[in-house]
Amino acid sequence: MTKPAVTKETGFRHFIAAASYSWAGFLRVLKEAAFRQELGFFFVSLVALALVGASAGEIVIAVLLFLGLFSMEAMNTAVEEVIDRISPEISIVGKHAKDLGSFAVTCMIAACCLYLGFVLGKHLFFG
Template sequence: MQTPIEPPVAPDKVTGVKHIFAATRYSAAGFLRLWGETAFRHELLAASGLLIVLGVIGAPALAILSVAILSLVTLAVEALNTAVEELVDHVSPEWSLPAKHAKDMGSFAVMALLFATGLAFAAGVWAALSI
């Protein structure tokens, strides 16, 4: 005879100063989950490489700052894209056109930011080499 499995109990809501520490733990857990995504690791490596190149060639500070900000936004959107994919897979485990559309749009959002970061990088290289 199988014992019935009880559903998980939601944790108590954390408030006050303890919430800051809890939020930090949640963010760290999110980072660790994202680390399991190949795309996230590639984007993090690419961002680091772009920033190193800009620093080595003496790009203007504004170019380096622009690439840094766009890279962070790209990583944030990658996190949201991964969250969308997780939810879609949970809610709609079977293939469906709306699920495909949701995943494709999340992917497009990341791609658009990758292009924007690439343009900012190219502008930084252009500025550094034109000086």
């Protein structure tokens, strides 16, 4: 017995379907405490950048870095969910996958912090 073919949306309907999947992903990652903390860090950072008089270009770079952080957090959450689903018992491969996802998020947090430190320091001490 064969499965019925999945119909793929095309054109504008594809765009709408993709947007709904992205929204569902956002709602899912919003349930993660780490993501909510990163979102808070993002808004505090934007306020700090505005208060020190950061340029529009500096703010855009910060936004891009945070979007990278958010996407990395979403991917890390996806890895964790897949590992928990296919390997509910403790496995070294699952541990490695989760650790690597966590490391990727940590790298993005470090990138955000280094950039913010540079821009804030520049405006506070050398501006």
